Amino acid sequence: MRLNRYLALCGVGSRRGAEKIIADGRVRVDGKVVLLPAFRLPEGALVTVDGAPIRPEEMRYVLLNKPAGYVCSVSDKFDPVVTELLPEEFANYRLFPVGRLDKESEGLLILTNDGIFAQEILHPSKGILREYRALLDREITRKDVRRWRDGLCIEGRTLKPVHVLIEEEEPRNRWVTVVLAEGVKREVRIMAKALGFNVQSLIRRKIGKMELAHLPTGACRAMTRGELWRAIRHGALV
The missing domain is CATH 3.10.290.10 (RNA-binding S4 domain)
Known part of the structure; x- marks a missing residue:
């Protein structure tokens, strides 16, 4: 090896x-x-x-519905971290978050001690999309959505979502669904800002075809590697 x-x-x-x-x-x-x-x-x-x-340890996989106010890290000098939300049974495993949600964002987050699995999930070649719901500070027009879909050049780099859709939910024309193929830091917030919007709430709703539905905010669920891959690739409500 x-x-x-x-x-x-x-x-x-x-x-x-x-x-x-x-x-x-x-x-x-x-x-x-x-x-x-x-x-x-x-x-x-x-x-x-x-x-x-060091020796290979038992691989663990945990799905967390991250609440706002927690940092995606295993330690931080100033803010609480997502690993503090895990039950005591996971204390002896060196779990780390796969990818990031910024401090004020919520939603699906995978934690594991399997570095190879984490790399597979994050690598663009795997084609695993992430879907977010964002609440904007004011109404968005269809023209704004078209500009967002076409991609935005920000600091010399083009950021382009896979899809953007206005949701039929109150407050009207302020909730949008944004689907991303890559994991640029704070990408949804950065793109919204470039269009003149501030994001008031941001929730990661899907990783691949796995969709947040039942897991309460702040709660977690242990899964096997196989269960997690099947949920991501073939779909599951969690």
């Missing part, structure tokens, strides 16, 4: 994150520093990170 994959299986982080840890000289195999992510581990090798032995 390659060293970077082994580190990811141990919950150290994604494969890319593991590569940085290796490059920084923090990883030893049988007492010797190894700097090659593709290094093939001999059977029974002792791997350490910062001097501490």
Whole structure:
């Protein structure tokens, strides 16, 4: 097994994150520093990170309905973090959020200690779309929606959603559905701002075909890797 994959299986982080840890000289195999992510581990090798032995841990997968006010991180000096919402049974697992929702956003969030799974979910080649509901501070016109759909050039970069739709919900012409294919930080808020709107509420409603329906705000649900993939690929109300 390659060293970077082994580190990811141990919950150290994604494969890319593991590569940085290796490059920084923090990883030893049988007492010797190894700097090659593709290094093939001999059977029974002792791997350490910062001097501490690591071994593959049981992979856990948790779906959380994130409330506003929590940061998508495992630690923060100033704000509460999403891992604080998890039951005590997950305390011994180094779970981390897959992707991000900003502090004031809500909705579906996956947490896991499986770095390889996290990388698969986030990689654009997998084609996993994210759907959001956004409440704007004023009414949006169909002309604005067309501009949004066509893509917006912001700071030299074009941001283009897969789809934007005005919802038939009160307050009228202020709720929109936005579907994204990539995970640019604060993308919905940035695009809305470029059109002259502020987002007052933002909820991630879908990851792939998995849709938020029953999970209360702040609650979580443990799933297996297979259950989660089936929900994302084939659809499920959670």
